Structures are given as structure tokens and as C-alpha cells.
Amino acid sequence: MAINTSKQHGDTENNKLFTVQDRANILWFWHGYLKKRAHWLLVVLGMIIVQGVVYQQFLSLTESGLRVIFDSGVARDLIRICVLVFALFGVRALMSYLVPRLSIWLASGAVLEMRQDLIRHLMTLDLAYFERTPPGEIIMRLGNQAQDLSAFVGQQTVNAVRDLTTVVIVSGYLVYKSPTLFLTAAVVIPLIVVMLQFVSKRIKDIQAKAQNAMGAYMSGLEEMSNGMRTVKISGQEANERKRLYAATEEMRGLAIKLQSAQAIVMPAIDLMAAFAYVLVIGGGGYMALSGDYGLDGAGIIAFLIGLVLVFDPMRMLGQFFARLQANLVILRSVRSLFQETPSIRDMPGATDQFDTSADIVCDGVSFHYSPDAPLFENLTLTIRGGRTTAIVGATGSGKTTILSLLTRLYNVQGGQIRIGDVPIETLQIKALRHAFSVVAQDIVIFNNTIWENIRYVRPEASDAEIWAAAEAAEIADLMRARPKRAVGPKGGQLSGGQKQRIAIARAILRNAPILLLDEATSALDQTTEDKVKRALLRLGAGRTTIVVAHRLSAVTMADWIYVMDAGCVVEQGTHHDLMAQKGLYAGMYQVQKGNYD
Numbered sequence: 125m126a127i128n129t130s131k132q133h134g135d136t137e138n139n140k141l142f143t144v145q146d147r148a149n150i151l152w153f154w155h156g157y158l159k160k161r162a163h164w165l166l167v168v169l170g171m172i173i174v175q176g177v178v179y180q181q182f183l184s185l186t187e188s189g190l191r192v193i194f195d196s197g198v199a200r201d202l203i204r205i206c207v208l209v210f211a212l213f214g215v216r217a218l219m220s221y222l223v224p225r226l227s228i229w230l231a232s233g234a235v236l237e238m239r240q241d242l243i244r245h246l247m248t249l250d251l252a253y254f255e256r257t258p259p260g261e262i263i264m265r266l267g268n269q270a271q272d273l274s275a276f277v278g279q280q281t282v283n284a285v286r287d288l289t290t291v292v293i294v295s296g297y298l299v300y301k302s303p304t305l306f307l308t309a310a311v312v313i314p315l316i317v318v319m320l321q322f323v324s325k326r327i328k329d330i331q332a333k334a335q336n337a338m339g340a341y342m343s344g345l346e347e348m349s350n351g352m353r354t355v356k357i358s359g360q361e362a363n364e365r366k367r368l369y370a371a372t373e374e375m376r377g378l379a380i381k382l383q384s385a386q387a388i389v390m391p392a393i394d395l396m397a398a399f400a401y402v403l404v405i406g407g408g409g410y411m412a413l414s415g416d417y418g419l420d421g422a423g424i425i426a427f428l429i430g431l432v433l434v435f436d437p438m439r440m441l442g443q444f445f446a447r448l449q450a451n452l453v454i455l456r457s458v459r460s461l462f463q464e465t466p467s468i469r470d471m472p473g474a475t476d477q478f479d480t481s482a483d484i485v486c487d488g489v490s491f492h493y494s495p496d497a498p499l500f501e502n503l504t505l506t507i508r509g510g511r512t513t514a515i516v517g518a519t520g521s522g523k524t525t526i527l528s529l530l531t532r533l534y535n536v537q538g539g540q541i542r543i544g545d546v547p548i549e550t551l552q553i554k555a556l557r558h559a560f561s562v563v564a565q566d567i568v569i570f571n572n573t574i575w576e577n578i579r580y581v582r583p584e585a586s587d588a589e590i591w592a593a594a595e596a597a598e599i600a601d602l603m604r605a606r607p608k609r610a611v612g613p614k615g616g617q618l619s620g621g622q623k624q625r626i627a628i629a630r631a632i633l634r635n636a637p638i639l640l641l642d643e644a645t646s647a648l649d650q651t652t653e654d655k656v657k658r659a660l661l662r663l664g665a666g667r668t669t670i671v672v673a674h675r676l677s678a679v680t681m682a683d684w685i686y687v688m689d690a691g692c693v694v695e696q697g698t699h700h701d702l703m704a705q706k707g708l709y710a711g712m713y714q715v716q717k718g719n720y721d
């Protein structure tokens with residue numbers, strides 16, 4: 125019963141032109157981005173009022189002109205009226221030029237600020253947000269939707285204010301001329317409101333679906349373009365084409381539905397306007413003929429022209445309300461990104477002071493990516509400062525996750541990680557991450573030159589430092605060979621080993637006190653690996669180094685080795701200790717050695 129009541133309430137709420145949420149979103153946009161521009165908005169409003177007054181004056185002059193024609197017949201008066209009407213429309217034209225210029229400047233400024241806030245906010249969000257949100261959705265919010273809002277606020281809303289002002293001013297004049305006739309015409313207004321309410325919910329529903337479809341389409345495009353190698357090798361072009369065709373067809377269907385829902389508004393208002401005209405011609409004609417109402421033929425004609433001047437902007441207002449519904453959905457979607465809050469942030473009083481060469485201790489750490497699949501429960505291990513520690517073990521056993529927890533890409537859910545005596549939650553995130561050089565498994569390469577890709581981790585580095593890092597990582601020759609050529613999106617024009625060497629050069633250039641190497645040399649040939657390893661050894665000398673590797677031959681020199689299995693440390697010791705234990709490690713080592721022999 126309670127559910128029914130709340131559902132009914134939700135439906136009634138959705139049927140409204142503005143739901144509580146819509147009102148909150150509009151207020152948010154007003155307070156955040158428009159209020160500070162209120163003085164300029166007043167200037168625009170002033171100009172818009174001038175435009176409305178022009179129409180009212182035009183009506184008044186038309187009535188005088190008609191009287192001149194019907195009654196006095198003085199040509200000079202008629203010429204004076206014509207000149208005045210022309211001058212009035214000249215003023216309106218000037219306003220029509222200035223209003224959009226000023227309003228676009230204001231709206232684009234407001235949306236620019238909102239977009240920059242969105243970008244700033246996005247940068248604060250947890251890695252987990254990006255791992256669960258399709259990129260298409262993010263691109264859509266920051267790209268299309270922000271653009272749509274800019275156009276809507278800048279042009280359509282200002283036009284609507286102009287139309288509303290015209291309606292109010294001209295209606296006021298018509299009320300003054302004949303309240304009875306005006307009330308007769310006004311019977312259609314409640315009908316217009318009911319019709320707008322009827323289409324409002326439909327438009328909102330379709331716009332929400334259209335948005336989802338657009339997000340899915342963009343994500344699909346992104347996936348297809350990133351995965352083109354797999355698409356081609358597995359001969360899935362036709363399926364990809366079908367998938368994207370289906371998405372475009374869905375978008376087309378929704379666009380047509382949206383236009384159809386919006387298109388009802390104009391003809392409906394036209395019909396109602398016609399009804400009002402008929403009432404005024406009939407009622408007004410009767411009033412003029414009876415002579416008891418102080419209205420003559422010129423008055424009735426001027427009144428009718430006035431009605432046309434009211435109904436034309438009213439049609440536009442109707443259309444505006446239909447578009448407003450769609451834009452309210454867009455505003456809701458854009459604002460929802462601000463409602464995502466980061467869970468990983470600096471705690472009050474976070475410090476940037478800690479001993480980067482101290483031991484790193486995971487003390488009873490528990491962690492899961494999703495509650496139904498716990499990964500670590502009470503994981504305890506120590507990484508000795510200034511030494512090399514290796515973490516090995518089966519795929520999926522949690523090795524990379526440990527590195528993510530150390531750098532606070534994720535927060536532990538139980539237990540504590542300390543560097544020295546300092547829990548990492550009490551450190552400023554920036555300072556903590558600054559202490560790490562990372563060669564990760566998923567190397568991110570930007571579509572820029574190799575030089576810029578290396579420099580990315582330390583933009584202030586000198587040319588000599590970048591060359592030295594590139595030489596040590598064995599990528600300098602390639603850098604010389606293609607000094608100005610970008611490496612393609614996601615480094616698509618490079619081999620896996622070349623990307624890995626760029627990542628190693630970055631780590632060398634960054635020169636941070638703690639080095640994390642996650643399968644850092646797995647894609648290199650033996651000769652290159654030997655050279656790069658020597659460079660990494662030099663880099664790692666005296667620094668805390670954590671090596672994650674599947675190839676156990678890569679970790680035999682480590683000072684300590686942890687062997688992981690399903691989120692637990694199952695063995696630990698030096699290579700010799702572990703070989704002597706003849707356990708999991710020794711078994712894996714023998715198998716791998718056998719494979720190489």
C-alpha cells in the first residue's frame with residue numbers, strides 16, 4: 125500500500141512541468157553560475173522589455189493609424205505614424221541584435237564555468253568511478269550535454285523571456301483596452317497548460333531514454349575503436365557494424381519520438397489560438413455592432429492584431445516549454461556527476477611529512493572490490509625500506525591490488541597500511557603518490573611524441589634528464605628515429621615492448637624514492653630485458669623496490685619474496701629459503717625453469 129502511494133506520488137510528481145528535483149537543479153544552476161551575472165542579465169531583461177514595449181506601442185500606433193484612415197483622413201498624421209512605427213521597429217531590430225550577442229556571451233561563460241567545475245570534480249573522483257562508468261557517458265556529459273545546455277540557456281531561454289515579456293506587456297494592453305474581450309480569449313489558457321503538462325512527462329521519458337542510447341552509442345564507438353585489432357583478427361566487423369547500426373537506429377527512433385512529442389505543442393496552440401480568434405471576432409463584432417461597449421471597428425482590429433502578437437510568442441513559449449523538459453533531463457544528468465563524491469581524499473590535517481625510505485607495513489588488511497567476493501582478509505606483510513621485495517603468485521591472487529592499496533588508488537576496508545609509523549590515510553594523497561615511481565601493467569600512452577610521453581610524469585624535467593632516462597630504458601634510438609611523430613591513440617603505433625620501455629623511462633625520470641614494478645619487463649626480448657634490468661637495478665639501488673612478476677627468474681635477486689595465493693601470503697623468504705622449502709614457489713620455479721631449458 126505504502127509502495128503504491130509513493131509510486132502514485134512519483135507519477136504525479138513526474139507529470140508536473142517542474143518536479144521538486146527539477147526545481148532544485150534549476151536553483152543549483154542559478155546560484156552556481158547565473159546569479160553572479162545577475163547585473164548583465166538585468167541589462168538583457170531591460171532590452172527585452174524594450175522589445176515588448178515596441179509591440180505595445182506598435183499596437184497603439186496601429187489603432188491611431190486605423191482611426192486616421194477610417195475617420196480623419198489627414199495624410200500627414202498617417203505619415204507621422206508610419207515613421208514612428210518604422211523607428212520603433214528599428215529599435216526592436218537593434219535590441220534583437222544585441223540581446224542574443226550578450227546572452228550567448230553570458231550563457232557560454234556560465235556553461236564554461238560549469239564545464240570547468242565538472243572537469244575539476246571529475247579529477248577528484250575515485251579510480252573506481254572510472255572503472256565502472258562507460259567513457260561514453262563521461263564524454264556525453266562534458267561534451268554534448270554541456271553544449272546543449274549552453275545553447276538552451278543562451279538562446280532559447282532568452283528568447284522565451286522575450287516572448288513572455290511580449291505576452292505580458294501586450295496582454296496588459298489588451299486587458300486595458302477591453303477586459304471582457306481579453307477574458308473571452310483567455311479561456312484557452314488553461315487548455316494550453318493542461319496540454320503542456322500532458323506532453324511534459326512524455327518528453328522527459330523519451331529524453332532520458334535518448335540520453336542513455338547516446339551514452340551507449342558513444343561507449344560502443346569507443347570500445348570498437350580501441351578494440352579494432354581484436355575486431356579485425358576475430359573477423360567481427362559485421363557484428364560490430366550491426367551493433368552500431370542498432371544503436372544509431374535506436375537513437376533515430378527516439379529522436380523522431382522526441383520531435384513528435386514536441387511537435388504536438390505548436391499545432392495545439394494554433395488550434396486554441398484560432399478558437400480564441402473566433403471568440404474575439406464573434407464577441408468583439410457583437411460588441412462593436414451593439415455600440416454599448418465603447419469599442420469601434422478600429423478597436424476590434426487592433427485587438428485582433430494584439431491577439432496575434434500575443435499568440436505568436438505564446439506558440440514559441442509552448443515550444444520552449446517542450447524543449448525545457450528535455451533540457452531539464454540533461455541538467456539532471458550533468459548535475460548527477462557532481463553528486464558523485466570521492467571516497468579517497470585527504471583527511472583534515474593530513475601531513476606531507478613521512479620517511480619515504482621507511483618500511484611499508486600492511487597490517488591485517490582486508491579489502492574487496494565487491495562485497496560478495498572478498499580478496500584480502502587480514503593480509504599482513506612488510507616491505508623493507510631500501511630493499512627489493514618481490515610479490516609472486518597465481519594470476520588473480522591480488523598482487524596488483526596490493527600496489528593499488530599502497531598508492532591509495534583504493535582505500536583498505538580493514539586493517540592499516542603504514543610507511544614507518546605513519547598510516548597512509550593520514551598522509552596527503554599527493555605527497556604519498558609523489559613518493560612512488562610506477563611501471564604498471566596497463567601502460568597508458570598518449571597520442572603524442574615519445575619525448576612528450578616520457579616527459580609527462582615530470583613536465584619540469586630538463587632535456588638532459590629526459591635523454592638520460594630514455595637511454596637507460598633503451599628507447600632513445602626510437603626517439604631519435606621518430607622525433608616529431610605522435611605514437612597514435614593509446615600508443616597504437618608502438619610495440620608492447622616499446623610501450624613498456626616508455627613506462628620504464630618515465631619511472632626513471634620520475635626518480636621517486638619507492639619503485640613499483642608490475643610486470644615491468646615482461647614484454648621485452650632477452651637482450652633488451654637484460655639491459656633494462658641493469659638500468660632498473662641501478663635505479664632501485666638503495667630505494668624501496670617492489671617487483672611483481674610471473675617470471676620467477678626476474679625476482680631471484682630480491683631481498684625478500686612473498687608468494688600469494690587467492691589473496692593470502694602462503695610462503696615468504698629469499699629465493700634460497702623458498703627453494704629449500706620445496707613448496708609452491710619451488711614448484712613454480714622448477715616448472716618455469718623446465719619450460720626454458
Ligand SMILES: Nc1ncnc2c1ncn2[C@@H]1O[C@H](COP(=O)(O)OP(=O)(O)OP(=O)(O)O)[C@@H](O)[C@H]1O
Nearest residue numbers: 255493494499517518519520521522523524525526
Ligand atoms: N577494478 C577491479 N574491479 C573489480 N575486481 C577487480 C578489479 N581489479 C582486479 N579485480 C579482481 O581482483 C582480483 C585480484 O586482481 P589483481 O589484479 O590484483 O591480481 P594479480 O595477482 O595482479 O593478477 P595478474 O597476475 O593476473 O596480474 C582478481 O580476481 C580480479 O578479477
